[in-house]
Amino acid sequence: MEPEARQTAIGRRVFLGMAAFAATGVVFGTQIQGWLERNVGPVLARDPTGLLALLPIGRFRIYTVTSDLPSRSRAEYRLHVRGLVERETVLTFDELSALPRTRLRRDFQCVTGWRVPDVEWAGVRLSEVLDRAGVKPEAGAVRFVSFDGAYSESLTLAQARRHDVLVAYELQGSPLSSEHGGPARLYVAPMYGYKSCKWLDTIELTAQVEPGYWEHRGYDVDGWVGHSNHRSDDTTS
Amino acid sequence: MTPPAELERFDRVERLAHWTTAVLFGVLLLTGAALYAGPVSTLVGQRELVRMLHVSAGVALPVPLLVGLAGRWGRRLRRDLRELGRLDDDDRRWLRRSTRAGARLAKFNPGQKLNAAFLGSAMVVMLGTGIVLKWFSLFSLDTRTGATFVHDWVALGIWIAVAGHIALALRDSEALRGMRRGFVSARWARTMRPRWYEAETGEPAERLRAPEPAAPAGSS
Numbered sequence: 326m327e328p329e330a331r332q333t334a335i336g337r338r339v340f341l342g343m344a345a346f347a348a349t350g351v352v353f354g355t356q357i358q359g360w361l362e363r364n365v366g367p368v369l370a371r372d373p374t375g376l377l378a379l380l381p382i383g384r385f386r387i388y389t390v391t392s393d394l395p396s397r398s399r400a401e402y403r404l405h406v407r408g409l410v411e412r413e414t415v416l417t418f419d420e421l422s423a424l425p426r427t428r429l430r431r432d433f434q435c436v437t438g439w440r441v442p443d444v445e446w447a448g449v450r451l452s453e454v455l456d457r458a459g460v461k462p463e464a465g466a467v468r469f470v471s472f473d474g475a476y477s478e479s480l481t482l483a484q485a486r487r488h489d490v491l492v493a494y495e496l497q498g499s500p501l502s503s504e505h506g507g508p509a510r511l512y513v514a515p516m517y518g519y520k521s522c523k524w525l526d527t528i529e530l531t532a533q534v535e536p537g538y539w540e541h542r543g544y545d546v547d548g549w550v551g552h553s554n555h556r557s558d559d560t561t562s
Numbered sequence: 563m564t565p566p567a568e569l570e571r572f573d574r575v576e577r578l579a580h581w582t583t584a585v586l587f588g589v590l591l592l593t594g595a596a597l598y599a600g601p602v603s604t605l606v607g608q609r610e611l612v613r614m615l616h617v618s619a620g621v622a623l624p625v626p627l628l629v630g631l632a633g634r635w636g637r638r639l640r641r642d643l644r645e646l647g648r649l650d651d652d653d654r655r656w657l658r659r660s661t662r663a664g665a666r667l668a669k670f671n672p673g674q675k676l677n678a679a680f681l682g683s684a685m686v687v688m689l690g691t692g693i694v695l696k697w698f699s700l701f702s703l704d705t706r707t708g709a710t711f712v713h714d715w716v717a718l719g720i721w722i723a724v725a726g727h728i729a730l731a732l733r734d735s736e737a738l739r740g741m742r743r744g745f746v747s748a749r750w751a752r753t754m755r756p757r758w759y760e761a762e763t764g765e766p767a768e769r770l771r772a773p774e775p776a777a778p779a780g781s782s
Contacts, residue, residue: 331650332648333648333650333654335649335672335676336643336646336648336675336682338679339679340679340682340683340686342683343680343683343686343687343716346687347712350711350712351708351709351711351712354707354708354710355703355704357711358707358710358711379599381598381711381714381715386710387609394609436703437707437710438711504609542699543703554703
């Protein structure tokens, strides 16, 4: 037997080190992740091999609030506009994509910390869709319902009419996939990702803002990037 | 007394615990990559299955080891884990390139010890952060962001550790046989783990080096 005094408890040391790293990471992860997304993310995005893009910096994470990944083809897709409108409207995907097309290139910021730099979206301005149905004067807000059966979101009418709010159907030059909310989703560029309702099914004009899925669970209704949810990210508008 | 041709390195309980844990780690690494990297998750509907597999394997991960440690059957596993947890003077010599040749190792080399310590700790950390990610509604936004951050980076570390562990095992077929069948040749033990050889056989490891034992009579 070796004398006990000469032995190093490497198992305990490694465990304590890992526990300290994990505790620090859980407590300060928001700040560390934010710093990495700002300072390292842009570097990784320029890596020509694409291998560094596998690191957990500057990547989309896929969240669903239901157990299934909702799926609908472009042929099956319908966008309903109803509520306080002059004409209740149902748009097929072809009718939607025949409306004037807009492209936006912005960082995408999630309220849970991750940020994807320079994401290119294409779609139709939400205001185009609203004008097609005709908004009644008593309407003050817009509610969005997902065909996942659970998710909803809202904007004030003024927010909804901004030029950087789209019904998006393309992401990075490709048709919007199911995991990203296809065939069509809401994209609210200046706000955190949870405002950009995926799998958009219904647009309903209402008198007042009705808090959405996450807002019932503590998120801010006005989800401006950098000015809500106790976060200080760089803005994305 | 002639020394045995083979030594028992790992008993049945240890091997069972090792291989069931290995399978669970494999499932976790692959399903985790699928959930994280995306191409698989676009196979609509499969995502939920993958997620369920990942969570089930995660919850099951510590079970083989805990069961192996729990009862009378876990004597050798407990003893080996104690030994894995400590670095001695020979381990420190082995870690320095200049003194490595003079190191007389016991049952495990320092790399194996560090690997065991890292993966064992990582199991605890991944389980803890995984619980936050799975039952996210119970936790604050900041805690979830932090848990995601830790879960991601430790996962990367586990990928590297497991890949290294497999690569090194494949390079040493005798060590691998020790974990597959439970036995290693006395010759391997004598040269690679002299102090373990001495503890097991009561024979000095170096004495046998000079004259190689002749092939058994009548074998040709």
